[in-house]
Amino acid sequence: xxxxxxxxxxxxxxxxxxxxxxxxxxxxxxxxxxxxxxxxxxxxxxxxxxxxxxxxxxxxxxxxxxxxxxxxxxxxxxxxxxxxxxxxxxxxxxxxxxxxxxxxxxxxxxxxxxxxxxxxxxxxxxxxxxxxxxxxxxxxxxxxxxxxxxxxxxxxxxxxxxxxxxxxxxxxxxxxxxxxxxxxxxxxxxxxxxxxxxxxxxxxxxxxxxxxxxxxxxxxxxxxxxxxxxxxxxxxxxxxxxxxxxxxxxxxxxxxxxxxxxxxxxxxxxxxxxxxxxxxxxxxxxxxxxxxxxxxxxxxxxxxxxxxxxxxxxxxxxxxxxxxxxxxxxxxxxxxxxxxxxxxxxxxxxxxxxxxxxxxxxxxxxxxxxxxxxxxxxxxxxxxxxxxxxxxxxxxxxxxxxxxxxxxxxxxxxxxxxxxxxxxxxxxxxxxxxxxxxxxxxxxxxxxxxxxxxxxxxx
Amino acid sequence: xxxxxxxxxxxxxxxxxxxxxxxxxxxxxxxxxxxxxxxxxxxxxxxxxxxxxxxxxxxxxxxxxxxxxxxxxxxxxxxxxxxxxxxxxxxxxxxxxxxxxxxxxxxxxxxxxxxxxxxxxxxxxxxxxxxxxxxxxxxxxxxxxxxxxxxxxxxxxxxxxxxxxxxxxxxxxxxxxxxxxxxxxxxxxxxxxxxxxxxxxxxxxxxxxxxxxxxxxxxxxxxxxxxxxxxxxxxxxxxxxxxxxxxxxxxxxxxxxxxxxxxxxxxxxxxxxxxxxxxxxxxxxxxxxxxxxxxxxxxxxxxxxxxxxxxxxxxxxxxxxxxxxxxxxxxxxxxxxxxxxxxxxxxxxxxxxxxxxxxxxxxxxxxxxxxxxxxxxxxxxxxxxxxxxxxxxxxxxxxxxxxxxxxxxxxxxxxxxxxxxxxxxxxxxxxxxxxxxxxxxxxxxxxxxxxxxxxxxxx
Numbered sequence: 019x020x021x022x023x024x025x026x027x028x029x030x031x032x033x034x035x036x037x038x039x040x041x042x043x044x045x046x047x048x049x050x051x052x053x054x055x056x057x058x059x060x061x062x063x064x065x066x067x068x069x070x071x072x073x074x075x076x077x078x079x080x081x082x083x084x085x086x087x088x089x090x091x092x093x094x095x096x097x098x099x100x101x102x103x104x105x106x107x108x109x110x111x112x113x114x115x116x117x118x119x120x121x122x123x124x125x126x127x128x129x130x131x132x133x134x135x136x137x138x139x140x141x142x143x144x145x146x147x148x149x150x151x152x153x154x155x156x157x158x159x160x161x162x163x164x165x166x167x168x169x170x171x172x173x174x175x176x177x178x179x180x181x182x183x184x185x186x187x188x189x190x191x192x193x194x195x196x197x198x199x200x201x202x203x204x205x206x207x208x209x210x211x212x213x214x215x216x217x218x219x220x221x222x223x224x225x226x227x228x229x230x231x232x233x234x235x236x237x238x239x240x241x242x243x244x245x246x247x248x249x250x251x252x253x254x255x256x257x258x259x260x261x262x263x264x265x266x267x268x269x270x271x272x273x274x275x276x277x278x279x280x281x282x283x284x285x286x287x288x289x290x291x292x293x294x295x296x297x298x299x300x301x302x303x304x305x306x307x308x309x310x311x312x313x314x315x316x317x318x319x320x321x322x323x324x325x326x327x328x329x330x331x332x333x334x335x336x337x338x339x340x341x342x343x344x345x346x347x348x349x350x351x352x353x354x355x356x357x358x359x360x361x362x363x364x365x366x367x368x369x370x371x372x373x374x375x376x377x378x379x380x381x382x383x384x385x386x387x388x389x390x391x392x393x394x395x396x397x398x399x400x401x402x403x404x405x406x407x408x409x410x411x412x413x414x415x416x417x418x419x420x421x422x423x424x425x426x427x428x429x430x431x432x433x434x435x436x437x438x439x440x441x442x443x444x445x446x447x448x449x450x451x452x453x454x455x456x457x458x459x460x461x462x463x464x465x466x467x468x469x470x471x472x473x474x475x476x477x
Numbered sequence: 478x479x480x481x482x483x484x485x486x487x488x489x490x491x492x493x494x495x496x497x498x499x500x501x502x503x504x505x506x507x508x509x510x511x512x513x514x515x516x517x518x519x520x521x522x523x524x525x526x527x528x529x530x531x532x533x534x535x536x537x538x539x540x541x542x543x544x545x546x547x548x549x550x551x552x553x554x555x556x557x558x559x560x561x562x563x564x565x566x567x568x569x570x571x572x573x574x575x576x577x578x579x580x581x582x583x584x585x586x587x588x589x590x591x592x593x594x595x596x597x598x599x600x601x602x603x604x605x606x607x608x609x610x611x612x613x614x615x616x617x618x619x620x621x622x623x624x625x626x627x628x629x630x631x632x633x634x635x636x637x638x639x640x641x642x643x644x645x646x647x648x649x650x651x652x653x654x655x656x657x658x659x660x661x662x663x664x665x666x667x668x669x670x671x672x673x674x675x676x677x678x679x680x681x682x683x684x685x686x687x688x689x690x691x692x693x694x695x696x697x698x699x700x701x702x703x704x705x706x707x708x709x710x711x712x713x714x715x716x717x718x719x720x721x722x723x724x725x726x727x728x729x730x731x732x733x734x735x736x737x738x739x740x741x742x743x744x745x746x747x748x749x750x751x752x753x754x755x756x757x758x759x760x761x762x763x764x765x766x767x768x769x770x771x772x773x774x775x776x777x778x779x780x781x782x783x784x785x786x787x788x789x790x791x792x793x794x795x796x797x798x799x800x801x802x803x804x805x806x807x808x809x810x811x812x813x814x815x816x817x818x819x820x821x822x823x824x825x826x827x828x829x830x831x832x833x834x835x836x837x838x839x840x841x842x843x844x845x846x847x848x849x850x851x852x853x854x855x856x857x858x859x860x861x862x863x864x865x866x867x868x869x870x871x872x873x874x875x876x877x878x879x880x881x882x883x884x885x886x887x888x889x890x891x892x893x894x895x896x897x898x899x900x901x902x903x904x905x906x907x908x909x910x911x912x913x914x915x916x917x918x919x920x921x922x923x924x925x926x927x928x929x930x931x932x933x934x935x936x
């Protein structure tokens with residue numbers, strides 16, 4: 019059976035015969051008995067296995083190495099003197115797979131997170147990454163649950179694209195050509211010879227394709243990997259990450275904020291409910307305020323201020339800013355932090371100056387701002403960014419001309435405004451940023467199974 | 478409100494005021510009244526809206542074009558003479574977004590699927606693709622549900638990789654370099670200048686990384702996009718598709734077959750339960766046997782035969798084969814078809830000749846076969862392929878030497894056999910193949926939102 023199933027209904031199993039398969043997390047050997055700290059990976063909690071010299075294989079068991087896989091047969095009994103209320107009194111312990119002496123996770127010493135990144139294939143076995151990656155899995159499912167039970171369609175938008183209108187400087191190029199022998203024509207690479215017959219990229223967003231499905235299915239979401247070529251080594255950037263991009267017909271900016279708020283609370287509540295041990299561990303060892311922060315969010319009402327109101331607040335604050343707040347500009351990390359502290363909770367900042375936001379966002383009646391919204395969250399900064407979309411064909415074309423956006427490769431996207439277009443809105447959420455928020459971990463490299471960053475694509 | 482919510486509890490809403498926003502799927506105009514075939518995209522079913530010349534805007538409504546987005550206000554009433562039991566008697570119909578006359582989906586004529594691929598941004602609005610893509614979404618969620626409720630961890634294995642041991646000829650190359658001006662060193666492209674400092678690919682499988690997580694979390698699954706460079710234009714190949722790859726510690730080949738069978742039945746049952754209208758439609762217009770085929774699968778017991786037994790059956794069959802069945806070779810499409818008909822249901826074929834299977838599969842005691850298994854399903858052929866993995870370090874190294882697999886870039890994968898390795902198994906399922914099976918659609922281009930095939934990366 020699985021340890022998780024045993025622990026969930028442990029009272030039912032007292033004095034019953036139990037068989038478990040898993041790994042030795044630690045082993046303490048005495049002359050006449052020994053203890054194995056046992057886990058099978060199905061839950062955060064371990065269980066203690068006691069063996070003694072009444073077992074015919076006692077001497078053999080005493081030779082087992084930390085990290086080995088074993089089969090444990092025995093009885094679940096009330097524990098005396100152990101941290102846990104129950105333990106397994108072994109009748110037989112069988113070695114399934116030995117562990118070499120150079121196993122990097124030994125009982126003594128606590129390896130640094132930097133070192134653990136170098137053994138990314140082993141680090142999921144540590145408590146920290148058991149907590150992080152289980153929360154990642156539970157949060158991913160909670161996102162699917164929220165959208166599916168609320169009538170959204172899950173769409174797999176394509177990653178390969180030949181349209182570079184989104185900013186090809188941030189997109190990876192993809193090819194089947196031989197780099198050592200590129201077909202050239204007049205000094206340029208001849209992509210007619212490539213698999214798709216054109217220069218091809220990996221897209222950085224599924225939004226445009228998502229909108230085509232929102233015009234057919236009303237409410238849709240995407241959830242998939244995303245790629246950016248940014249050559250920056252910060253704690254919050256990775257070149258490969260996962261993103262969620264919902265898009266909703268007949269919803270304006272206010273409706274959008276409602277969805278973002280409801281969705282985030284659902285996901286946080288789901289993690290609090292399903293990952294109690296993991297949150298307790300992270301609160302103890304990573305971020306003392308984690309449990310309180312998450313619980314507070316579920317019960318809070320998110321604040322909503324315009325960009326102008328936000329700048330007013332920042333200008334009136336008695337703070338020496340590194341970056342002076344400005345009505346024409348983005349807000350800096352220090353501002354985000356101040357605002358969430360000022361409101362003591364999450365804040366939507368909406369109606370942004372049009373010049374610092376994207377071409378497809380809905381122009382407000384003032385002609386100066388767009389119906390965009392960023393959600394700022396305590397301890398994480400900007401968690402989601404979204405907007406009402408410009409549904410007016412002529413206004414969108416004008417905006418594209420102003421900003422020199424070539425609409426030819428996305429005529430299909432423009433078409434949506436000619437064929438039964440409507441008010442609609444959507445947002446994007448970086449999944450890793452959510453996991454950093456949920457775990458209190460401050461480095462994106464520690465919430466992705468195998469992080470990809472500049473000069474780092476190992477494993 | 479949403480049409481889906483209305484139809485689910487329609488009896489409760491009789492004679493109540495209803496407001497809906499959605500699209501005109503068809504409009505029939507008479508002198509004193511008219512009918513709008515209305516859908517808001519939240520469910521397969523439409524509803525009829527009746528308007529008459531008692532409305533002040535009657536003449537305006539009569540000018541509305543098919544495809545336009547509208548807001549309908551009115552009362553839900555019992556219908557007389559319509560196909561449906563209920564309709565909406567409009568008190569007001571407001572135009573939200575007009576639809577230009579060149580809208581490609583007009584009431585008359587049934588566009589071919591080939592043509593609809595050329596308007597991939599519009600085709601989700603047709604009945605066929607409403608059915609297909611809703612089933613795709615429901616099936617995707619069912620897969621998550623199955624694994625999450627059975628204690629599996631969802632892992633996001635990386636797509637970018639610098640290890641080309643999986644067969645780099647099938648992998649796309651990825652770069653940030655300028656194709657027109659590659660940095661060359663001694664006649665070869667100098668990848669030290671590239672973002673990751675090495676030649677980089679998009680992987681075609683998450684299995685190896687998945688195994689590292691199975692050794693930590695016991696049972697895991699992946700679900701993400703996958704890429705192959707195959708230059709083949711068939712009905713079943715695409716260069717971008719989605720794949721599910723579960724990996725389970727302490728499971729042998731038999732356990733693996735149990736998981737595959739249970740998972741598939743869960744997903745099919747989920748689609749039958751949640752997509753009744755869609756399955757009915759597809760059974761009527763695409764594949765008359767669809768409903769029966771899916772229902773039979775849920776209630777069947779999958780057959781299990783060895784590759785040798787399968788070849789015996791094929792050799793004894795009174796059939797003139799295009800490809801002669803052979804104990805040393807793969808089975809052809811015609812063989813798959815015969816076997817599923819012979820058993821009148823799904824068949825696991827296991828214990829394959831080692832020479833036609835992958836290097837990481839568990840060598841059986843006969844020294845000739847590996848513990849691999851393919852699941853053959855009526856009407857779809859091979860739906861899943863999996864194996865027990867070779868957990869013995871020395872045997873795996875030997876096999877790699879025999880097959881000239883360079884293990885240096887995957888020393889981390891080999892490590893799993895030194896550090897508490899154990900019997901473990903996993904499989905891969907192409908998601909599009911599942912959707913083809915679930916919908917009866919025979920072309921992969923019609924089950925992917927925006928298919929990518931050779932010389933075809935539009936939209």
